[in-house]
Amino acid sequence: MPLPKPTISSVPNRKLHSETSQSSSPCGEVHVIVGPMFAGKTTTLLRRIQAESTNGSFQAKLCKNYIQLDKAIKDLCFTGRLSEAVGLLWRTRLKADAGTYALLLQECIFRKDYKSGRRIHAQMVVIGTVAVIKSNKDTRYGLDSIVTHDGMKLPCWALADLSSLRQNIGADAYDKLDVIGIDEAQFFEDLYDFCCEAADHHGKTVIVAGLDGDYLRRRFGSVLDIIPIADSVMKLTARCELCGKRAFFTLRKTDETQTEVIGGADVYMPVCRQHYVNGQVVIEAARSVLESQKLQCA
Numbered sequence: 393m394p395l396p397k398p399t400i401s402s403v404p405n406r407k408l409h410s411e412t413s414q415s416s417s418p419c420g421e422v423h424v425i426v427g428p429m430f431a432g433k434t435t436t437l438l439r440r441i442q443a444e445s446t447n448g449s450f451q452a453k454l455c456k457n458y459i460q461l462d463k464a465i466k467d468l469c470f471t472g473r474l475s476e477a478v479g480l481l482w483r484t485r486l487k488a489d490a491g492t493y494a495l496l497l498q499e500c501i502f503r504k505d506y507k508s509g510r511r512i513h514a515q516m517v518v519i520g521t522v523a524v525i526k527s528n529k530d531t532r533y534g535l536d537s538i539v540t541h542d543g544m545k546l547p548c549w550a551l552a553d554l555s556s557l558r559q560n561i562g563a564d565a566y567d568k569l570d571v572i573g574i575d576e577a578q579f580f581e582d583l584y585d586f587c588c589e590a591a592d593h594h595g596k597t598v599i600v601a602g603l604d605g606d607y608l609r610r611r612f613g614s615v616l617d618i619i620p621i622a623d624s625v626m627k628l629t630a631r632c633e634l635c636g637k638r639a640f641f642t643l644r645k646t647d648e649t650q651t652e653v654i655g656g657a658d659v660y661m662p663v664c665r666q667h668y669v670n671g672q673v674v675i676e677a678a679r680s681v682l683e684s685q686k687l688q689c690a
């Protein structure tokens with residue numbers, strides 16, 4: 393006996409853009425990506441954002457013009473003519489469908505064409521697909537982009553707190569958003585409240601990337617607090633800088649003791665358990681030598 397044809401509404405946990413209004417179907421999703429520094433959290437966040445945009449959680453209205461535009465852009469992308477594809481989108485002043493924007497963005501990132509990427513991202517925010525946010529405490533690569541350790545880059549909103557997103561992009565643009573990506577989540581104090589509201593009441597898919605632990609392996613910010621409200625949790629590992637094994641922890645190389653110290657490979661390195669323990673011993677020893685030298689000088 394043939395199975396009944398699946399309808400859009402039978403697809404679990406997926407919504408059309410028109411269903412995301414706050415009054416009708418408010419259910420969104422929360423996905424959490426954690427791990428030590430250099431584990432690929434930001435890279436995974438960028439990939440998931442692209443995948444979400446292509447998945448069809450948001451659908452632009454299809455009409456003849458859109459279909460032709462999408463096909464033309466895709467053909468240009470697939471034959472490596474990215475700048476022509478971006479130019480075509482601009483000249484026609486039509487909205488492409490979400491998958492096409494995602495493809496363009498992916499191409500821009502892949503070809504390191506950040507100028508076009510910025511324009512595509514701005515357009516995606518306006519038409520209502522995705523907003524990418526990072527903490528404005530992360531000043532390592534400038535404030536207007538999230539950047540991976542190997543140079544992938546995406547324009548973003550650098551905010552002090554998540555509750556200011558709506559005000560920054562405007563209520564209309566916020567309502568149209570389907571996907572919200574948050575990087576450096578450990579620095580946002582209002583992470584829990586924001587994720588609850590955005591996913592439970594505003595129907596957003598929220599993808600969160602951040603450090604679960606600090607350099608002393610203590611919980612960092614509110615990242616662990618959102619595990620109970622998450623649909624999925626992904627714990628990534630890096631490579632231990634000292635032996636190449638899987639690295640679960642981040643070792644701080646300097647003698648600063650405050651929790652928040654912005655930095656990259658100059659200050660931190662990912663390490664396995666063995667080298668974390670050894671490293672802590674070495675750092676403690678160095679610290680006490682320094683302390684005693686300071687006392688002698690005094």
Ligand SMILES: Nc1ncnc2c1ncn2[C@@H]1O[C@H](COP(=O)(O)OP(=O)(O)O)[C@@H](O)[C@H]1O
Nearest residue numbers: 429430431432433434435540541542630631662
């Ligand atoms: N020790 C390391 N282990 C794994 N990746 C590393 C390491 N050092 C540098 N990298 C680079 O960092 C990239 C991951 O960067 P990113 O996504 O920004 O990580 P995260 O956001 O978790 O800090 C990797 O693809 C790799 O090129």
Ligand SMILES: Cc1cn([C@H]2C[C@H](O)[C@@H](COP(=O)(O)O)O2)c(=O)[nH]c1=O
Nearest residue numbers: 428429430606607642651652653654655
């Ligand atoms: C371990 C640890 C890290 N930080 C800071 C250092 C960086 O600026 C970010 C993490 O960046 P990444 O994208 O995960 O590479 O957090 C800190 O302030 N305190 C710490 O203990």
